[in-house]
Amino acid sequence: MGVAVFHLEGLSGAELTLDGPEGRHASVVRRIGPGERVRLTDGRGAWAEGPVTAASKTGVTVAVDDRGVVPAAEPRLVVVQALPKGERAELAVEMLTEVGVDVIVPWNADRSQFRANPERVAKTLAKWQAWAFEASKQSRRSWFAEVAPIATTAEVAGLLAGAALPVVLHEEAKVPLAAVDVPSEGDVVIVIGPEGGIAPAELTAFGVEPVRLGDTVLRTSTAGVAAAAALLARSRWT
Template identity: 45%
Template sequence: MTDPVFHVPDLAAQLATHTDGASGAVFTLPATETKHLAVKRIRDGESVVLTDGRGLGVAGVRTGETGGTVTGRRVLPYTPAQPTVTVVQAIPKGERAELAVDLAVQAGADRIIPWQADRCVARWDGKPGKADKARGRWEATAVTAMKQARRLSGARVDELLTDIADLPGRLDPAHRHRVLVLHEVAAQPLADTDLDADELVLVIGPEGGVTDREIAAVTAVGGSAVVLGPEVYRSAAAAAVALGALGVLTPRWSRDPR
């Protein structure tokens, strides 16, 4: 079994204070992760992995039976997945919203853009501050899922996208993009789609499906409607299933494990 992962946002700053690198360096975990050490019953001398969530990872061992200190052994190699995958996720209802994020991050999503699709029942654009609170929950879920999946780099959660026509403004113009909207009646199978790009953008509609206007907006910027397979998935599960397919159809799963 791989070693449990703990999130230390200032890991790079802590590492920089040790001229000899990670070996023998003592790292301090945040209070939330110190509690997590106790919950998982990690004992003195047991192996753990620390990450800043941006690709930096340090393998080490817990120091002592209490407190949140870890003695480092080595900096872990990290190779980002290529192509990267951004998930544009229509906001599901209730607890399925966090489930969608959890599953997508475990499956390897690099970025998640919450999307207020035309047929979304759940709304973030109501009371002042509602979108910020909801996004905060997605960010916390993404960190938990990153640790569960033993990832060294998590998924960034962007601000709310209110119209899919504005998606091009969220994409880096220096990258080659392939925008794919998953649609159950599309004629083009994902397995037969050209996936040669720097970044793949998966557009996941709500339970009521994407509208003709939204599909037209995607195709107007060079995107395509594709069908994932014969089954129809819930909005919360579709991105994870698609990411699994992309792991096989692209080099994303060809990286050497730690």
């Protein structure tokens, strides 16, 4: 099992203090004590690692003996996830983060059944960001997954227009995902529709020939991670 990962903005210095919510989580919840190794990251590629030299209820002190910077991966993987209901939203965000998706874009699709009032939008976005933050640490990422603001269909169309590879999944598509060429750089944008499917007007707005994963129909919370893994296996995982 690898060392536990915690988020810390400033990583300069031979000795680092992890306090605040992250420090309390390390010392009180995880019960990490002197002698145990931890890794601290700013979530933007830089990391520092070393043994804990002191621990209290407010946090831990780490003596850094190793550090580095992980370059941003190419191509960048962006998944537009139609807003699912209930716990399936958390499942989708966690799995997309764990598999290595760089940016998750919540999408208020026609069939998402999401009431976009300001209070609910803010609460939903905060939840998605918290899930991605925790999943990034759990999967020991140096680059944390980013959750973008909730997007409209027009904004999703704009993302697709600027992508090096635009991918729109649809169960009735004729072209398989395996047939597309994966670029070595730029943005790969994958659009995952809601449980009720992508509406015809949305497909028209996207202006992209849709593709299918396979012969079975996946739930909205699992289709994204399956598509991301299929494309990562032909690019960053090779």
